[in-house]
């Protein structure tokens with residue numbers, strides 16, 4: 001079978017193409033909803049049975065505004081089908097792959113097994129013409145050297161003849177994904193014109209953002225460079241935070257001042273970098289490279305050391321003040337960023353473990369978006385009613401709810417380690433609370 005490009009193009013323009021989305025997680029589900037918003041029919045596949053049942057019942061696993069209404073509406077109108085069975089993808093003309101590409105814990109290289117498994121399933125369905133779009137983040141040369149040969153090998157068909165394959169890395173920020181998916185500029189990487197042009201045509205129909213076309217390896221490295229740049233920039237901000245603590249300056253004021261320079265854009269410091277992307281993508285960029293990549297590794301190490309810095313701040317405060325021997329500690333925020341329920345690689349995990357390693361036992365956590373507690377006590381009561389119980393409050397995630405907390409609800413002589421910088425110093429001026437904001441003394 002040779003591909004009928006003009007028929008595929010016509011179907012894309014007339015919105016007659018069925019779109020398959022493989023992997024309905026933090027990236028796949030918003031992707032599916034945006035494609036549905038653009039009036040295409042979507043078949044969404046995930047091997048997680050619980051997740052599929054959840055979505056099929058009209059519920060959203062992601063707490064983003066508007067998701068549940070959209071899911072319910074698309075299901076009711078038979079525009080969205082969800083299933084664990086990838087065989088349903090046989091009716092799809094375009095399949096978007098959004099499965100995980102985590103780090104292999106031992107080698108710090110990408111574990112491509114999820115992608116290969118997904119592509120093996122798709123390879124069985126290539127009796128009809130398909131465009132496969134990879135959205136998962138991948139190391140350099142993966143499209144050319146790993147994924148295309150894998151599909152060719154499993155399907156017995158040649159790329160460009162039996163199937164098309166392109167790379168279209170995702171740039172959405174969870175929590176704001178519908179808006180970002182529709183408006184962000186997007187990269188497409190492919191090494192043959194048909195894959196490039198057809199993906200471009202499809203994207204033009206679902207996003208308003210600028211679309212940039214390049215070779216697959218350029219797009220792969222560009223995606224990794226974006227997140228590595230952000231990780232490096234945050235590492236710089238974290239280092240500035242420590243310099244400011246030692247110098248009596250305030251890092252937020254320093255950054256505010258510095259960023260008025262027309263060519264300076266320093267990010268903000270924090271208790272560590274979490275989430276599935278910034279903690280991983282710098283390693284994917286340098287995997288298997290013989291170049292001296294010490295800057296990228298150093299930034300990772302700096303950011304990974306921030307939970308330790310927070311725990312040292314805690315230990316310093318309680319030694320000096322001779323506060324209760326077994327202080328009761330409350331950590332505010334488990335999600336890795338505000339207003340999401342994703343706890344992957346959250347700095348809270350490391351902070352808990354490091355507190356425990358210092359024989360601290362009275363550790364409690366609270367998060368309005370998740371019930372994961374990483375082995376310590378989860379606060380389920382009304383937060384305002386129990387704040388007075390705690391000798392120390394550590395802010396990790398800047399959820400809006402925490403910014404609205406009245407500090408008169410805190411214990412009179414408690415210690416507040418504000419790693420998420422959600423309070424102002426002035427709020428504590430006439431109190432006996434020891435306030436220790438990250439990056440300021």
Ligand SMILES: NC(=O)c1ccc[n+]([C@@H]2O[C@H](COP(=O)([O-])OP(=O)(O)OC[C@H]3O[C@@H](n4cnc5c(N)ncnc54)[C@H](O)[C@@H]3O)[C@@H](O)[C@H]2O)c1
Nearest residue numbers: 023024025026027046047048098099100101118136137170
């Ligand atoms: N989360 C983000 O903010 C973000 C942003 C940009 C890029 N990415 C990249 O996108 C990819 C997906 O990330 P995510 O955060 O959505 O992951 P996720 O873990 O939230 O979702 C992945 C989903 O894929 C499913 N899955 C795994 N193998 C499968 C298979 N063979 N068939 C069907 N379903 C399968 C899993 O059950 C899971 O629900 C990763 O490569 C990640 O690096 C993530």
